[in-house]
Amino acid sequence: MLEVSGLTVExxxxxxxxxxxxxxxxxxxxxxxxGIVGESGCGKSxxxxxxxxxxxxxxxxxxxxxxxxxxxxxxxxxxxxSALRWQKLSVVMQSAMNALNPVKSxxxxxxxxxxxxxxxxxKAIAGRSAEVLRLVGVDPVHLKSFPHQLSGGMRQRAMxxxxxxxxxxxxxxxxPTSALDVxxxxxxxxxxxxxxxxxxxxxxxxxxxxxxxxxxxxxLMVMYAGQVAExxxxxxxxxxxxxxxxxxxLEAFPGIRGPKVPLKGxxxxxxDLSIVQNGCRFLxxxxxxxxECATTAPELVPRDGSTVRCLLYAGACTNAQPSTGAKK
Amino acid sequence: MRFVLRRAGFFxxxxxxxxxxxxxxxxMMPGNPAxxxxxxxxxxxxxxxxxxxxxxxxxxxGQSLPVQYVHYIxxxxxxxxxxxxxxxxxxxxxxxxGAVFWTLGLFGVATILAxxxxxxxxxxxxxxxxxxxxxxxxxxxxxxxxxxxxWVGMMFILIFGLKLQWLPWSGxxxxxxxxxxxxAYVGSVLEHAVLPGLALLxxxxxxxxxxxxxxxxxxxxxxxxxxxxxxxxxSTRIMLxxxxxxxxxxxLTGFAMSLGFVxxxxxxxxxxxxxxxxxxxxxxxxxxEDYPLMQAxxxxxxxxxxxxxxxxxxxxxxxxxxxxxxx
Amino acid sequence: MRFLRAFTRNPKAATGAxxxxxxxxxxxxPGLFAHDSPTAELYQRNLGPSAQHLFGTTGLxxxxxxxxxxxxxxxxxxxxxxxxxxxxxxxxxxxxAAYLGGFWDAILSLFTDVVLVIPLFPLLIVIAxxxxxxxxxxxxxxxxxTGWSYTARQLRSQAxxxxxxxxxxxxxxxxxxARYVIVVEILPTMISLLVAAFLxxxxxxxxxxxxLQFIGLGxxxxxxxxxxxxxxxxxxxxxxxxxxxxxVPGACIALLGASFAxxxxxxxxxxxxxxxxxxxxxxxxxxxxxxxxx
Numbered sequence: 001m002l003e004v005s006g007l008t009v010e011x012x013x014x015x016x017x018x019x020x021x022x023x024x025x026x027x028x029x030x031x032x033x034x035g036i037v038g039e040s041g042c043g044k045s046x047x048x049x050x051x052x053x054x055x056x057x058x059x060x061x062x063x064x065x066x067x068x069x070x071x072x073x074x075x076x077x078x079x080x081x082s083a084l085r086w087q088k089l090s091v092v093m094q095s096a097m098n099a100l101n102p103v104k105s106x107x108x109x110x111x112x113x114x115x116x117x118x119x120x121x122x123k124a125i126a127g128r129s130a131e132v133l134r135l136v137g138v139d140p141v142h143l144k145s146f147p148h149q150l151s152g153g154m155r156q157r158a159m160x161x162x163x164x165x166x167x168x169x170x171x172x173x174x175x176p177t178s179a180l181d182v183x184x185x186x187x188x189x190x191x192x193x194x195x196x197x198x199x200x201x202x203x204x205x206x207x208x209x210x211x212x213x214x215x216x217x218x219x220l221m222v223m224y225a226g227q228v229a230e231x232x233x234x235x236x237x238x239x240x241x242x243x244x245x246x247x248x249x250l251e252a253f254p255g256i257r258g259p260k261v262p263l264k265g266x267x268x269x270x271x272d273l274s275i276v277q278n279g280c281r282f283l284x285x286x287x288x289x290x291x292e293c294a295t296t297a298p299e300l301v302p303r304d305g306s307t308v309r310c311l312l313y314a315g316a317c318t319n320a321q322p323s324t325g326a327k328k
Numbered sequence: 329m330r331f332v333l334r335r336a337g338f339f340x341x342x343x344x345x346x347x348x349x350x351x352x353x354x355x356m357m358p359g360n361p362a363x364x365x366x367x368x369x370x371x372x373x374x375x376x377x378x379x380x381x382x383x384x385x386x387x388x389x390g391q392s393l394p395v396q397y398v399h400y401i402x403x404x405x406x407x408x409x410x411x412x413x414x415x416x417x418x419x420x421x422x423x424x425x426g427a428v429f430w431t432l433g434l435f436g437v438a439t440i441l442a443x444x445x446x447x448x449x450x451x452x453x454x455x456x457x458x459x460x461x462x463x464x465x466x467x468x469x470x471x472x473x474x475x476x477x478x479w480v481g482m483m484f485i486l487i488f489g490l491k492l493q494w495l496p497w498s499g500x501x502x503x504x505x506x507x508x509x510x511x512a513y514v515g516s517v518l519e520h521a522v523l524p525g526l527a528l529l530x531x532x533x534x535x536x537x538x539x540x541x542x543x544x545x546x547x548x549x550x551x552x553x554x555x556x557x558x559x560x561x562x563s564t565r566i567m568l569x570x571x572x573x574x575x576x577x578x579x580l581t582g583f584a585m586s587l588g589f590v591x592x593x594x595x596x597x598x599x600x601x602x603x604x605x606x607x608x609x610x611x612x613x614x615x616x617e618d619y620p621l622m623q624a625x626x627x628x629x630x631x632x633x634x635x636x637x638x639x640x641x642x643x644x645x646x647x648x649x650x651x652x653x654x655x
Numbered sequence: 656m657r658f659l660r661a662f663t664r665n666p667k668a669a670t671g672a673x674x675x676x677x678x679x680x681x682x683x684x685p686g687l688f689a690h691d692s693p694t695a696e697l698y699q700r701n702l703g704p705s706a707q708h709l710f711g712t713t714g715l716x717x718x719x720x721x722x723x724x725x726x727x728x729x730x731x732x733x734x735x736x737x738x739x740x741x742x743x744x745x746x747x748x749x750x751x752a753a754y755l756g757g758f759w760d761a762i763l764s765l766f767t768d769v770v771l772v773i774p775l776f777p778l779l780i781v782i783a784x785x786x787x788x789x790x791x792x793x794x795x796x797x798x799x800x801t802g803w804s805y806t807a808r809q810l811r812s813q814a815x816x817x818x819x820x821x822x823x824x825x826x827x828x829x830x831x832x833a834r835y836v837i838v839v840e841i842l843p844t845m846i847s848l849l850v851a852a853f854l855x856x857x858x859x860x861x862x863x864x865x866x867l868q869f870i871g872l873g874x875x876x877x878x879x880x881x882x883x884x885x886x887x888x889x890x891x892x893x894x895x896x897x898x899x900x901x902x903v904p905g906a907c908i909a910l911l912g913a914s915f916a917x918x919x920x921x922x923x924x925x926x927x928x929x930x931x932x933x934x935x936x937x938x939x940x941x942x943x944x945x946x947x948x949x
Contacts, residue, residue: 049554052558054554054557054558056548056549056554057457078557078563081560082560082561082562083560084560085558085559085560086558086559086560087560090558090559091555091558093551093554093555094551095551098550098551098552099551099552099554099555100552100555101552101555101556101569101570101573101574102552102574102648102649102650103573103574103577103647103648103649103650104569104570104573105649112556112559112561112565112569113559113560113561116559116560116561116562116565117560146649146650148649148650338765338768338769341765341769342768342769342772342773345769345773346773349773349778350781353781353782353785354785466920467667470667470913470916470917470920471909471913471916471917473916474858474862474909474912474913474915474916475905475908475909475912475913476862476865476866476869476905476908476909476912477862477866478866478869478884479884479901479905479908479909482884482888482893482901482905483902483905485893486893486898486901486902490893490894490896538920542923587774588771588772588773588774588775588776589775589776589859591774591776591777592774592775592776592777592863592866593776595776595777595780596776596866596869596870599870600888610777610780611780611870614780614781614783614784614870614872615871617784619784622781622784623781625777626777626778626780626781629774629777630772630773630774630777633772633773633774634772637772
């Protein structure tokens with residue numbers, strides 16, 4: 001249903017361009033829940049916006065394709081995109097306070113989207129708006145409120161309701177629960193999963209909180225420094241993480257059960273993307289580095305049903321040639 | 329509602345400050361113009377008029393300062409601005425009335441036009457970053473906003489009035505035409521209004537455009553604009569309903585603050601074009617040392633600015649639901 | 656110092672700086688450029704431009720070029736003097752209001768707002784009317800005491816956003832007094848804003864001072880661009896066809912004002928990168944260039 005292939009996003013900074021998203025490929029099936037995790041600055045939000053064709057200068061897609069519903073979204077005009085937007089593909093952003101227009105009522109913002117795609121009858125608009133709010137557990141009486149009058153949790157739910165106005169095939173979510181407290185977080189996640197089961201849409205969910213997404217996602221993609229580090233089934237990655245970074249992430253979260261162990265963080269910081277690197281980008285922080293890691297940039301290789309970008313597994317691949325030279 | 333009440337309170341406070349200024353200024357200035365003034369007229373006016381003059385200037389040594397002050401406030405509150413010294417013996421109010429019509433008619437309209445046009449250009453410039461409007465408008469406007477108002481007026485007189493002889497450049501209307509709603513007079517009024525109006529328009533438009541453009545640029549980076557794009561809304565709708573509606577809010581308050589400068593510009597333009605408005609009258613009053621008239625005009629201008637600010641605040645309250653609930 | 660580099664690369668800043676520098680040089684060394692005394696009424700009246708008189712002569716027989724050059728002094732003194740003074744007052748009041756907060760903030764802000772709203776130019780006219788023939792010092796004083804309110808507001812809101820930052824909390828915990836914190840900690844971080852405030856004030860001082868002189872409320876015997884315009888208007892220069900008498904001083908004011916305005920605008924751009932000119936690249940061209948990577 002969604003096929004992202006070789007997507008690359010550059011930020012033009014006047015000097016060397018910065019590759020915020022570097023050759024990312026993955027696919028999403030109907031009704032699937034794909035989680036994308038990574039540190040701040042790894043490019044996951046940029047990836048989301050690139051997928052939905054919502055980037056603004058100085059960010060630009062410079063390579064790759066995003067095939068959705070059989071069409072490549074990259075390079076489409078706004079007019080062509082509007083046929084798909086919201087009806088087949090909708091977006092939920094991180095902070096509803098920022099994502100909702102502060103001077104328009106909730107009802108007006110719902111009506112905007114509905115009218116933009118052909119619904120004209122006021123009754124129909126009011127009906128659908130109320131229906132969709134009820135779906136997320138918000139009383140439709142709040143339709144006439146303004147965003148600042150709602151509580152944080154209600155705002156996020158309203159935003160999710162707005163995304164479901166046309167029961168799209170795919171909903172892209174950018175850390176929609178980060179602005180909430182832990183209890184509200186979980187309740188919202190449960191609700192989202194419920195809705196997915198009911199309405200059958202696929203979800204691409206971006207977050208920095210791996211433990212949050214682990215209970216809800218079918219597959220997981222770990223990103224680091226703009227590249228895909230590991231991609232595979234959620235349970236699989238949790239039980240047997242391949243990439244040293246994934247391992248590090250999992251070890252950083254305390255388990256509820258089991259003996260108390262000292263927490264291990266991942267030392268160091270993500271690399272400066274404006275400096276072109278030969279070799280693996282995770283090298284300075286990797287506890288399992290090999291000699292080749294400094295000079296050879298690893299490619300994605302399949303392994304046990306997942307794919308992973310690490311030289312530890314490159315040799316194990318049967319017909320893989322050793323990667324030579326600097327990464328493109 | 330509370331918001332509007334607070335602003336009305338501020339309005340009154342500022343008005344009081346202006347009146348107090350009017351009272352104390354002549355007493356603080358070197359050479360004590362107040363005393364000189366009264367002395368000048370001593371022989372020529374009736375007892376009652378002299379009394380009102382003395383009250384106006386507090387020169388009556390029989391009363392202490394606070395008492396004079398109270399009397400003064402009382403006079404102003406009842407609309408007694410005294411008698412004009414130059415247009416003696418007409419009361420100031422009558423003299424002022426005529427000028428108000430001219431100024432409001434021309435400059436009121438020109439200012440509002442400048443605001444609307446400027447905001448419009450600002451919106452377009454920001455929406456099409458790097459486009460034609462955005463590349464030309466900002467640098468040009470930065471420069472035009474630095475040109476003194478009166479110089480633009482003088483250049484207009486030079487080019488359109490003297491050289492090309494397209495339009496008249498002095499006075500409010502043809503002096504030979506009979507005032508009234510007849511077409512000859514009205515036509516003459518409009519003719520005379522073009523150059524001064526344009527002069528004000530050109531100089532005032534710069535600030536509105538620049539601030540609107542800058543506000544728009546910041547607003548366009550907001551998440552809700554991105555969300556509007558994601559929803560597949562039409563470009564113009566996003567530009568107006570989501571971006572401009574939010575970007576204009578700080579501009580409205582700015583409008584009020586810049587009004588002070590526009591008023592200054594209007595005064596100068598009236599002077600250059602001999603346009604019989606409030607500003608022209610103020611300068612004439614200064615030249616003729618007609619202090620009562622001068623003070624009344626100052627108060628009038630202050631009131632006008634305050635009213636405009638109040639209106640802008642009401643507009644903000646209407647357009648921004650956040651102000652209604654807070655405080 | 657990255658700031659300085661960004662500054663020199665910006666074309667608006669460069670233009671503004673060059674203009675300003677040119678005027679400063681003219682003011683400091685007028686004798687190098689103008690060989691006549693600006694006040695000497697030696698020449699034939701109302702001459703047009705010539706090799707002897709670059710811009711011609713005035714209605715009183717004075718050399719216009721000399722007047723323009725010497726006039727730079729007064730206007731720059733006023734601009735820098737009043738500009739600096741009002742910036743200092745604006746900073747003092749604005750930052751104090753933001754830092755002290757609560758009651759003091761309310762009082763100071765109210766005071767600022769009231770002064771701000773009272774129309775500046777009419778007030779200047781009224782004051783100048785009472786004073787008669789204001790010289791340079793009076794002009795500076797009057798402009799300073801009326802002009803600080805606009806920038807005070809801006810500085811206050813900026814100081815407010817700084818107020819809760821950690822380095823200020825650290826200073827407070829160390830036990831430093833409010834005065835110290837304001838001067839030593841807050842102000843240096845606001846340097847770019849202070850400079851912007853100064854430029855704004857300077858621009859308006861130039862315009863207002865010239866305007867006052869133009870309508871005759873300055874000292875008509877002093878040499879300044881505003882008075883040049885005053886005399887031009889008095890002698891009905893435009894009607895009589897002696898255009899340069901009006902054009903030259905006006906152009907000077909506009910150029911000096913433009914230099915301040917350009918510098919100010921450049922500051923805005925440097926401080927807020929989103930405002931910088933955007934070069935539109937065509938997406939398709941880029942895609943074509945990079946498609947080989949996929």
